[in-house]
Amino acid sequence: MDATASGTPTIQYHNIPDQPITTIVATSVPTFERRQRHCFGDSTPGDFPLAANPSIVLHVLTACNLDPQDLAKLEATCSFFRQPANFAPDFDLSISELAAFDMCQKRAIFKPMENEQRLDLKQSCGGSWKLVLRFLLAGEACCRREKSQAIAGAGHSIAVTSQGAVYSFGSNSSGQLGHGTCEEEWRPRQIRSLQGIRIIQAAAGADKTMLISDAGQVYAFGKDSFGEADYVGVQGSKLVTTPQLVESLKNIFVVQAAIGNFFTAVLSREGRVYTFSWGNDEKLGHQTEPKDVQPHPLLGALENIPVVQIAAGYCYLLALACQPSGMSVYSVGCGLGGKLGHGSRTDEKYPRLIEQFQVLNLQPMVVSAGAWHAAVVGRDGRVCTWGWGRYGCLGHGNEEFVSSPKVVEALSNVKAVHVATGDYTTFVVSEDGSVYSFGCGESSSLGHNANADGQGNRHANVLIPEQVTSLKEVNERVVQISLTNSIYWNAHTFALTESGKLYAFGAGDKGQLGIELTGNQSERGRPELVEIDLN
Numbered sequence: 001m002d003a004t005a006s007g008t009p010t011i012q013y014h015n016i017p018d019q020p021i022t023t024i025v026a027t028s029v030p031t032f033e034r035r036q037r038h039c040f041g042d043s044t045p046g047d048f049p050l051a052a053n054p055s056i057v058l059h060v061l062t063a064c065n066l067d068p069q070d071l072a073k074l075e076a077t078c079s080f081f082r083q084p085a086n087f088a089p090d091f092d093l094s095i096s097e098l099a100a101f102d103m104c105q106k107r108a109i110f111k112p113m114e115n116e117q118r119l120d121l122k123q124s125c126g127g128s129w130k131l132v133l134r135f136l137l138a139g140e141a142c143c144r145r146e147k148s149q150a151i152a153g154a155g156h157s158i159a160v161t162s163q164g165a166v167y168s169f170g171s172n173s174s175g176q177l178g179h180g181t182c183e184e185e186w187r188p189r190q191i192r193s194l195q196g197i198r199i200i201q202a203a204a205g206a207d208k209t210m211l212i213s214d215a216g217q218v219y220a221f222g223k224d225s226f227g228e229a230d231y232v233g234v235q236g237s238k239l240v241t242t243p244q245l246v247e248s249l250k251n252i253f254v255v256q257a258a259i260g261n262f263f264t265a266v267l268s269r270e271g272r273v274y275t276f277s278w279g280n281d282e283k284l285g286h287q288t289e290p291k292d293v294q295p296h297p298l299l300g301a302l303e304n305i306p307v308v309q310i311a312a313g314y315c316y317l318l319a320l321a322c323q324p325s326g327m328s329v330y331s332v333g334c335g336l337g338g339k340l341g342h343g344s345r346t347d348e349k350y351p352r353l354i355e356q357f358q359v360l361n362l363q364p365m366v367v368s369a370g371a372w373h374a375a376v377v378g379r380d381g382r383v384c385t386w387g388w389g390r391y392g393c394l395g396h397g398n399e400e401f402v403s404s405p406k407v408v409e410a411l412s413n414v415k416a417v418h419v420a421t422g423d424y425t426t427f428v429v430s431e432d433g434s435v436y437s438f439g440c441g442e443s444s445s446l447g448h449n450a451n452a453d454g455q456g457n458r459h460a461n462v463l464i465p466e467q468v469t470s471l472k473e474v475n476e477r478v479v480q481i482s483l484t485n486s487i488y489w490n491a492h493t494f495a496l497t498e499s500g501k502l503y504a505f506g507a508g509d510k511g512q513l514g515i516e517l518t519g520n521q522s523e524r525g526r527p528e529l530v531e532i533d534l535n
Contacts, residue, residue: 054080054085054087054095055087057080057095058085058087058095058098058099058102061074061095061096061099062099062102062103065103066099066103067137068100068130068131068133068134068137069134071096071097071099071100071130071133072096072130074096075094075096080095081094081095081096082094082096085098089101093129096130097128097129097130098129100128100129100130100132100133101129103133104118104129104132104133104136107136107137107140108145108146108200108214109136109139109145109216109253109255109269110132110136112215113269117270118132120270121135121270121271121306124270124271124304124305124306125306125322125324126323126324128324131322131324134322135271135306135308135322138308138309138320138322138327138365139255139256139308139309141365141366142308142309142320142365142366142367143201143255143256143308143309144480145200145201145255145256146162146200146214147162148160148161148162148496148500148534148535149201149202149480149482149496149534150480150482150494150496150502150534151202151203151204151482151494152204152482152483152484152491152492152493152494152506152512153170153176153204153205153206153209153484153486153512154171154204154205154206154207154484154485154486154488154489155170155171155206155484155486155489155510155512156168156169156170156171156172156176156177156204156209156510156512157169157170157204157492157494157504157512157513157514158202158204158209158211159188159502159514159530159532159534160199160200160201160202160211160534161500161533161534161535162500162534162535163198164197164198164199164200164213164214165190165194165199166178166190166191166194166199166202166211167188167189167190167191167532168185168188168189168191168209169185169186169187169188169189169511169512169514170184170185170510170511170512170513170514171184171510171511171512172184172185173207174207174208174222174223174239175221175222175239175240175241175242176204176207176208176209176221176222176223177189177191177209178191178193178194178209178221178241178242178243179191179192179241179242180193180241180242181241182239182241184510184511185511186511186514186515186516187511187514187516187531188514188530188531188532191243193242193243194211194219194243197213197219198213198214199211199212199213199214199219200212200213200214200255201255201256201257203256203257203258203259204259205222205259205260205264205486206261206486206488206489207222207223208220208221208222208223208259209221209222210246210257210259210264211243212254212255212256212257215253216252216253216254216255216268216269217245217246217249217250217254218245218246218249218254218257218266219243219244219245219246220240220243220244220246221240221241221242221243221244222239222240223238223239223240246293248293248294248295249266249274249295252266252268252272252274252295253268253269253270254266254267254268254269255267255268255269256309256310258310258311258312258317258369259312260312260313260314260315260316260317261314261315261371261486261487262277262314262315263275263276263277263312263317264276264277264312265298265310265312265317266295266310267307267309267310270306271305271306271307271308271321271322272297272298272306272307273297273298273302273307273310273317273319274295274296274297274298275295275296275298275317276293276294276295276296277293298317298319298332298351299350300332300349300350300351300352301330301350301351301352301353302319302321302330302351305321305322305323306321306322307319307320307321307322308320308321308322308327309366309367311367311368311369311374312369313333313339313369313370313371313372313374313485314334314371314372314487315333315334315336316331316332316333316334316335316339316340316369317331317332317333317369318330318331318367318368318369318374319331319332319351319367320364320365320366320367326363327363327364327365327379328353328354328357328364329341329353329354329357329364329367329376330351330352330353330354331348331351331352331354331374332348332349332350332351332352333347333348334347335347335348337372337373337387337388337401337403338386338387338388338401338402338403338404339369339372339373339374339386339387339388340352340354341354341356341374341386341387341403341404341405342354342355342403342404343356343403343404344403345403354404354405356384356404356405357376357378357384357405360378360382360384360405360407362376362378362379362380362382362384362405362407363378363379363380364376364377364378364379365377365378365379366417366418366419368419368420368421369421369485370387370393370421370422370423370424370425370426370485371422371423371424371485371486371487372387372388372390372393372423372424373385373386373387373388373389373393373394373421373424373426374386374387374421375419375421375426375428376405376419377416377417377418377419377428380415381414381415381416381417381430381431382407382408382411382412382416383395383407383408383411383414383416383419383428384405384406384407384408385402385405385406385408385426386402386403386404386405386406387401387402388401388424389401389402390424390440391424391425391439391440391441391461391463392438392439392461392462392463392464393421393424393425393426393438393439393440394406394408394426395408395410395411395426395438395439395463395464395465396408396409396410396463396464397410397463397464398463399463408428408465410464410465411428411436411465414428414430414434414436414465415430415431416428416429416430416431417429417430417431418479418480418481420480420481420482420483421483421485422439422445422483422484422485422486422491423440423484423485423486423487423491424439424440425437425438425439425440425445425446425483425491426438426439426465427468427481427483427493428465429478429479429480429481432477433476433477433478433479433497433498434467434471434472434478435447435467435468435471435472435478435481435495436465436466436467436468437462437465437466437468438462438463438464438465438466439461439462440461440491441459441460441461441462442459442490442491443459443490443491443492443506443507443523444459444505444506444507444523444524444525445483445484445490445491445492445493445505445506445507446462446468446493447468447470447471447493447505447525447526447527448460448462448466448468448470470505470526470527471495471503471527474497474501474503474527474529476497476498476499476501477497477498478495478496478497478498479496479497479498480494480495480496481493481494481495481496482494482496483506484506484507489507490506490507490509490523491506491507492504492505492506492507492508492512492513492523493505493506494530495527496534499535500533500534500535501529501533501534502514502529502530502532502534503527503528503529503530504524504527504528504530505523505524505525505526505527505528506523506524507522507523508521508522508523508524509522509523513528513530514530514531514532515528515530
């Protein structure tokens with residue numbers, strides 16, 4: 001770890017004699033006096049034992065951005081890190097707890113919280129600042145919060161730069177691009193009305209877009225309804241062609257949104273889940289009308305468990321929860337095809353814990369909900385899939401449905417860090433930036449068999465994960481994949497690289513690739529660079 005990366009000024013140390021760790025641990029530790037934090041204390045130069053100068057240790061722990069688990073291990077192995085450090089703001093906190101608190105204060109969503117809100121979050125996370133830090137870091141890791149991102153929506157696309165500027169392109173029949181018109185855009189175009197507002201998250205559904213600012217406010221445009229379900233005639237008729245603040249969410253600090261086919265869900269910074277417009281069948285534990293714009297808290301098991309990520313499928317919702325015992329996944333909604341992961345095809349009115357991860361000894365870190373199937377990446381890099389297996393989207397070598405999470409054995413030699421699912425399609429990104437895909441090959445959205453001369457069956461379905469060699473050729477480390485998650489639109493796919501370059505392939509008949517097509521072309525089989533720099 002590079003301590004200078006934190007932006008903390010470098011400390012100069014002079015005449016500090018080498019001291020073996022055994023000596024330090026064995027030395028009796030005096031009771032600390034209450035003091036202000038400083039680097040050198042009152043000791044004379046050349047006399048800096050750790051116990052006499054805990055502020056140095058605190059500075060190092062904070063500057064190195066240690067993982068919460070590492071801080072916990074320090075407490076478990078040495079009493080020096082366990083006992084009260086007698087530092088403000090809480091004189092009873094240990095050095096490790098203070099370091100975790102300091103690192104929490106660096107996180108964007110934690111900074112503006114009032115003290116009472118911080119203490120409430122600490123309590124809901126398990127009563128430790130280390131657990132709060134784990135909660136905050138987990139959310140940043142799985143949602144690319146505060147980082148550049150690209151969203152492949154249903155016929156239209158959204159790109160967010162690392163500075164929070166937003167570009168949109170593609171289909172615009174309902175004003176879902178946010179430019180004040182209903183005209184298609186074939187090249188990325190910045191949404192000018194958002195200047196001065198930093199966007200950190202985006203979600204795209206059929207004919208609608210939702211954006212979340214660093215202040216926790218939600219802006220929506222496109223069809224004026226939180227649910228979709230066009231075929232039953234309940235869709236909102238009003239078109240909103242520029243980003244509008246969602247008034248009903250003004251009192252909730254939102255950090256993520258997910259749009260399903262019958263509902264929309266949002267996640268608060270405290271880890272609470274709220275939903276809109278599932279309809280009056282109470283599928284999500286509360287009854288609403290299709291055009292209800294009031295957020296309803298998701299009731300049941302997750303009422304007192306903080307959630308770090310939500311993912312919406314066609315008719316179900318997954319939630320990645322952060323508990324003192326570890327990370328876990330809950331599901332709720334329609335159970336057809338076994339996509340809720342409970343070993344059955346039964347609907348769940350309230351969130352229910354997916355217990356299979358405990359059986360597999362897998363700690364979920366990223367969750368993805370496709371239209372009809374789901375996937376999870378574990379802390380150890382294993383990938384699990386379940387749900388409808390049509391076209392081989394589960395990666396198990398067949399098209400059978402699986403009703404509980406099952407490890408994708410074909411990826412046993414791959415350490416995954418990211419997964420994305422769509423309509424019977426799955427992508428996996430490995431630690432080294434390699435990309436694997438499997439499932440439905442329609443509209444060339446898998447990126448396979450696309451030779452430079454155009455030969456090869458690029459529409460073939462793939463039953464077992466195959467590396468997307470065309471992305472390997474760009475000589476860039478891929479950090480995010482996004483693909484269309486709609487049963488009504490042909491799919492397109494984005495691959496975002498570490499340097500902020502965006503590559504697109506798949507369906508592009510509405511301009512959703514951000515690339516001009518020629519002649520009778522309606523898709524691109526090979527990744528092509530989009531003219532936009534997301535860094």
